[in-house]
Amino acid sequence: MAKRVAIVGTGQTFHKSHRPDVNGQELINEAVQAALKDADIKISDIDAIIIGNMDHFEGINYVDCWSIDGSGGFMKPVIKITTGGTTGCSVAIGGYHLVASGLFDRVLIIGWEKNSESDTTGAITTAFDPIWDRLVFAGAISGLAAEAQAYMARYGATEKDGARVSVRDRKHALNNPHAQLRKEITIDEVLASPMLADPIHLLDVCPRTDGAAAVIMASEDSAEKITSSPDWIWATSNRHSYSYLGDADYGRLTSMREASQDLFKKGGIKEPRKEIDVIELYQPYSFGGIIWIEDMGIIGPGEGPRYIGEGNTDMGGELPINPSGGVISCNPIGATGLIRCCEAAMQVMGKADQHQVPDVNFAVSTGFGGCWWTDMILHGKKKPGK
């Protein structure tokens, strides 16, 4: 019989731009040890391990095999799931299915990246089709800029609206000791920062980060023995429908629309804006924070700038987004989606300390990457029905 699944422990490194004091598998180990400590279990209690990153960011083939010393995978089942930027959320979705299948009781899920070890833009460029897209497209920023331009043209949004999102996330990061960039910024500072690709300024985008995250998921029986306040996984969904950059509807994130409709249907969520209490959004640049929550169905198309401008998504607002400071404050790519999952779990479990949102019943965490792809998880405080 399929099992209910819950998160019972999370762990993160203190994310930094460079971690010269550790190699990759030593970095992984820090997050794994933190998650085991959080759940108060031992590595011998773990039945299987899922790990993910993006190969060409570190240039290590068969990372699942190479990282055994750090992951604790010696003589255990270890599997690698990799889907690009969405990886961190894809590994968490993987953990859900491994436990839900009834084949494993406790699964350790790891996402990591040492982005300081390579040329991130050079490596991302190789993600795209070598014949059609690779020669004319460099890194992730130009695609994101095209999305922002299309959205601004369609709905009349301004660069200031984007900057407001960066200001929010950077302010939130002040309360998260694991975030990399912990300094408040203003809208004027964002607009005055160097223009990378119109309309995106330097302070509209995420930094490069070395970091790792780990999550422990358990089946119902185990979970309730480990903790009295597990974070139940209510549903998972994703869409990776596009393969070529020209496939997308620029200005809208179709994958988010389809995945969230699927997710909320599976989870029985009818009015997401009312029912969801906090969102950890994989939002590598400011405008994504506007566009993508519209596609998630939180608000209608074009309503993002006003909704965010009025402070609804700030801490203390109607629906806080990225209490952790989000991706704008920290982006170790293969870990990033899993950090969203960690943070959502911490919110549900009441473990978010300084950046805790009160009384979280439902939380959503997401992953973004690939060719306009979205992965999503619905987290809940109450045990889901069958």
Added chain:
Amino acid sequence: MGTKDNAVLDQGFDGIEPMVFESQISVPYSWWAGDTATYFLKGLRDEKKIRALKCTSCGKTYIPPRKTCPVCFVPNTEWKDLSGTGTVQSFTIARRQLAAISKKVPVIYALIKLDGADTAMLHYIEGISPEKMKIGMKVQAEFAEDRKGTIQDIAFFKPVKEV
């Protein structure tokens, strides 16, 4: 779709010579060695010493040195200097000049268990004709003249002369 295109499809692209697009992934990497490997590599470079890390929980001595014991899952804290002699656990003689091999073949690769360590390390064997290689033979490290803080600061291992 025009009839001309259909004709192409009907033939299954017969007669069309497929084009091959030459490319390569070229990404520069700077791997942070971390404090553990840095200490080890400095030992090779500055003192011609091979150092291993011991797990104080299970007592196993690891080379390459591991920051944490993969089995006990606790930090390894005790450094041990090794003498540089050891035993060949297995070997191969690479005869074809495959792309990864930077030396001129034949190259002897061996897994060498150093005295005082519980795990073995990979390196070259030189100073012996390939036909004489045997599992179980004793070898010792020969350090490079010009040492840069890499695993190649050990130039190779060579047979220990029988006394």
Added chain:
Amino acid sequence: MDKAAIIGVGMTSIEGNKVRDTFADMAWEAVNKALDDAGMNINDIDNVITTSNDFWDGRTISCMAVGDASGAAHKNVSCVEGDGTFGAFYGLTRALSGSYGTTLVTAHTKGSQSVSSLITNAAFDPIYERSLGMDMISACAMQANAYMNRTGITSEQLALVSVKNHGNAKKNPLSQMPLDITVNDVLKSEMISDPLHKLDCSPVSDACCAIIIANEERAAKHKGKPVWIKGVSFCSDAFFFGDRDLSRAPALEQAAKKAYAMAGIKNPMKEIDTAEVYDAFTYQELMWLEGLGLCADGESGRLLEKGEFAIDGRLPVNASGGLLSGHPVIAAGLIRIAEIVKQLRGEAGKYQTKNPKTGVAHGVNGLCGQSHCVWVLGKDK
């Protein structure tokens, strides 16, 4: 484990250089063959798992190249990086999780488009090992020496694996390297890395394979011959060779033990009727057979000489010709699963083994068999 079955398989031919096909072309062909085989269309597929490797494909996010051709558009989808047996494992858990009734699993490789030596060199630790210049062949040669030294298995016995598998390939129309060779031909072929000759090594290959896994409810509606998944497990050994005894395969032993326990198999030597094992090199077929508990430790060479692993032998091994006759790296294990499915359905044509009821398929990930995945499949529910 809840019951689940494989209800469709499809694969391209295995070739040295499919210059006419992109990754997506190969996936399209394999997926449509699997759908035809299952009597389904893409709308019957609830979710998709692709299996690929960014190094082998020369592309970050390599799954992007095959998602649409695998029918993943507007569906839930993920990608496993590793051997196809691992992708299939994740696909199975999704079918058992209650989320989906059917999973389509694909795995592809075009070895022809890359340089195996450099790609497998990148699997070595960048700080302690990589600059030495080892690759999959030199690493496995070192393992072969350790295994032969411990067990007394000979080069002639290794060569006989090559003779058998290339001979079996003559009966498999999808195989890349059907060959009529002798032990002497193998021993006289170029020594690539002692003790492995050219004919001890699998070739560079292009191919894609797809399978469809269904939960019990959906398998019950299937009109063809479902092949039931009785037990499956995977396990990883330590990374550094020096932490392992390279002459043994404890991770394989553990995975096999768990898979047999799930399948209720007490004596695999008697209860397994046919096996497809990961013979990337000749010695691996022998070493893995022992690790799988399908013969006693060190006995495989002698049993091979007696003909026990031939198509008409006691335990036919790699009746399809195995990886020695075609080795599309990431697809390799998924092809092993598909071949066992064909055997259990009685649809393996000229290389059909005699009336098998239970078969084992085996996949490997990493260098020198660091990580193994074992599938026990059965004809009966």
